[in-house]
Amino acid sequence: MLELSEIYGHIQEDLYRVEDLLESMCLVNFPHLSALLGHSLRKGGKKLRPVLTLLSGKFYDYDLDRLLPMAASIEILHSATLVHDDAIDKSSVRRGQPTVNALWGEEQAVLLGDYLFAEAGALTASTGNLRVIKLFAETLKTISSGELNQALNAFNLEQSPDQYYERVGKKTAALFAMATESGAVLGRAPEESVQVLIRYGYGLGIAFQIIDDVLDFTSSEEELGKPVGSDLTQGTFTLPAMLLLKRYPRKNPVTRWFRSRTDPADARQAIEMVRNSPAIVQECFQIASGLCEEACRDLKLLPACPSRQSLYDLANYMVQRRK
């Protein structure tokens, strides 16, 4: 399997410039806010979304000055949603670091998230491109309504895989699709190619979230950078848990945990059962692989270039990653 650094190779210099731009966003005339921004924007992460923007912008008329603010905007928008998610879930660790709410309280986390949304909006606006500006606002609407839906359905066992895919489409894939669409639009791709890249981003996003949801069961706290099984603990009914329930419909610990929420041993048992069910894990990976294959199907319509290869490689990486 290729490492991300290998896949990113030919745009690594451009990605450094995105990171420089993010760094410069942290320098504001209010030291406390600078500290909050530094904490939420400097810390690692895979930078998948800005990379998708850069790659999607490379097929026709690559102009880094147009793409940079967009790529940074998408990473900031993503950070904003994480800051709010952590505040809402009262999570204390993310990417192995204490969360904003753990360090400064929920109040500061909510307001910082608002600031980050605005900063992302300002960067998008600075592209001067009305299509991506409208896309930005619509995507944030989609993400928020997906998150609302997830929160509303916490601990609800009456959810089908289709509802799961719809929710994941809103809360995760919409942002991936925005990353590819905005890159393509700012890279002056013809509309047909824009649509190919939107479908790629959306499919990749669903696959990414499925794998994320599997890893939440099967990975280690060290690799996740947060506690194992936090989705289930918080009542988020993800695909692996759905498959577990389908396989063992009676006396299932997921059912007990969602219904009573009294004994954390139920949640731990459910996590163990998924970890020890290669069939469930494999089914999730197969579904994700199928989505990635589908996502890549029309990439052949795009001009052959290193970026196209990177998109194929990213799709492969997505279903092989273990963290």
Place this chain on the structure above:
Amino acid sequence: MLELSEIYGHIQEDLYRVEDLLESMCLVNFPHLSALLGHSLRKGGKKLRPVLTLLSGKFYDYDLDRLLPMAASIEILHSATLVHDDAIDKSSVRRGQPTVNALWGEEQAVLLGDYLFAEAGALTASTGNLRVIKLFAETLKTISSGELNQALNAFNLEQSPDQYYERVGKKTAALFAMATESGAVLGRAPEESVQVLIRYGYGLGIAFQIIDDVLDFTSSEEELGKPVGSDLTQGTFTLPAMLLLKRYPRKNPVTRWFRSRTDPADARQAIEMVRNSPAIVQECFQIASGLCEEACRDLKLLPACPSRQSLYDLANYMVQRRK
């Protein structure tokens, strides 16, 4: 004193159309979200900010189709900040109604606020005017950083009136100024007139917040639609409390409350002292009056028309209002 309905008279029909647009925003294909939106967008309020947009757009080339989404956007942005403020402050009542967080929990309130920010952004984007789009994003940055500053300085006695004005400028006046600027820009006002209207909006916003902060002490729970003295209780150091402390620097209940936060009787006593200090209340009203006078100074440079008179009337209303 003129009632708001009299001041709004000549744009009342247009304001109804803003309300219709807000109403239509509540109809989404997700019943739970529709309920949340209905609760936060339908409920009363003075509609000051959208009115400022409409009035500011009336001086030159009044095109309601351009102004409507902007006016609605500003009201929605305002609602979003209120929803987040209430969630953060754990307030249970606003405008005499239970808050979103009281009815559906803080999690839903944070996510609804995010959705509202996005909806406001989408409406602003729909104007297709890059200047107002950038203004929108920058204003949200300003408001959030003002709110962060206020939260950071909760229960901090070491704050000067100048710091208070700066904070109020960010958290309140910036939105008033955005309301007038966006109306003027979309109403194709010449730049000089835009600047006159920005200064008007900003000054009016500071005056509005000063009076709001006075009424938080002197009004009744019924008129406020929320508990009396909630600023002080939550540690927000506003102008009336600053003046009280200046007048009685020793053994002041504000000092005791901010330092110990143990005995609510301290806060109640401080509230009583302001209520019984006509000099303090009068000083605040005088400062607000001065700001309104200053804000109106250059309105004479604008074409004489009913809107100009309404702006004068609004400034007068601002410093005479008792709720």
